[in-house]
Amino acid sequence: MSTEDFTARARIRDAAIKLFTERGMEKTSILDIAKEAGVSGGLIRHHFGSKDGLREACDTYVFDELVEFKEDVLAKGAANPGFLPVFDARQLLYRRYMGRAMVDGSPAAQAQFTEIVDETERYFRGQDMDMPDPRGVAAALAAMTGGLMILQDHVARALGEEPGTNEAMLRMSAAAGHLFMNPLATPEVLEKAREALAAHQRKE
Numbered sequence: 001m002s003t004e005d006f007t008a009r010a011r012i013r014d015a016a017i018k019l020f021t022e023r024g025m026e027k028t029s030i031l032d033i034a035k036e037a038g039v040s041g042g043l044i045r046h047h048f049g050s051k052d053g054l055r056e057a058c059d060t061y062v063f064d065e066l067v068e069f070k071e072d073v074l075a076k077g078a079a080n081p082g083f084l085p086v087f088d089a090r091q092l093l094y095r096r097y098m099g100r101a102m103v104d105g106s107p108a109a110q111a112q113f114t115e116i117v118d119e120t121e122r123y124f125r126g127q128d129m130d131m132p133d134p135r136g137v138a139a140a141l142a143a144m145t146g147g148l149m150i151l152q153d154h155v156a157r158a159l160g161e162e163p164g165t166n167e168a169m170l171r172m173s174a175a176a177g178h179l180f181m182n183p184l185a186t187p188e189v190l191e192k193a194r195e196a197l198a199a200h201q202r203k204e
Contacts, residue, residue, distance in 0.1 A: 009047045011037040017058050021097040024104055025055055059101055059108035062094045069094075087169040096164075099149035116142045132194060148172055 015036035019028045030051055034041045048054035073085045087095075101109035120138035124131060131137050148155065156168035185193075 008037075008039055008043060012039060012044050012047060012054070013058055013061060016054050017062060017093065017097050020055065020058060021093060021100050024100060025051070025106070026104070055101075055106060056108045058097070059106055059112065062097050062101075063108075063112045065094055066091075066098060084170060085173075087166045092164050092166075092169065095149045095152060095169075099146070099152065102146055103150055113142060113146065116145075144176070148176065 012033060016028070016033045019032055019036055023032075028051075030041045030044055033051075033054070034044055037044075044054060048057055069085075069091055073083075076083045076085075098109065102113065117135065117138045120141060121135045124134040124138060152168070152172065153163035155172055156163040156165070159168065159171055161168035161171060
């Protein structure tokens, strides 16, 4: 591709991410995206084939950007315990986008959710953690993280914060971290839950 092609493709992708986040895919047309990006509908089809193809490209791009951001934060946090991430406008948009994609039932978002569960399960098993159901824990953790993306505006308002701000995201992240480090259930309660599940499975 020429530099101009790359630039047009990025403009289309960014416009689609913005509109899919605001309206959802079903209520966003190719013409809407073309107008937002300042291109023709034909150019969108040239680069992405269809609206479904464009959404898949957006899903993949946003997911990769979020993973890169997370890895960067983890690396900086490991080097500096006092490090605080900055959730800029782009990161906030991507989190909203991924939450909307999960709610809308995007096939790519569904596949990425499973990929997150797979990778988290592999991490748990690689660390030889003492847990009876590593995949179940990985799925629950992915759902909790995804739930914060989907409900971030509601959570921010409940906390008295302005939705879509760095301050709101930092407070949510700190609260989630506290829950991870300080479980609410005692080992005895969790063991009873596991025993109840095992008993139910034996009956099946």
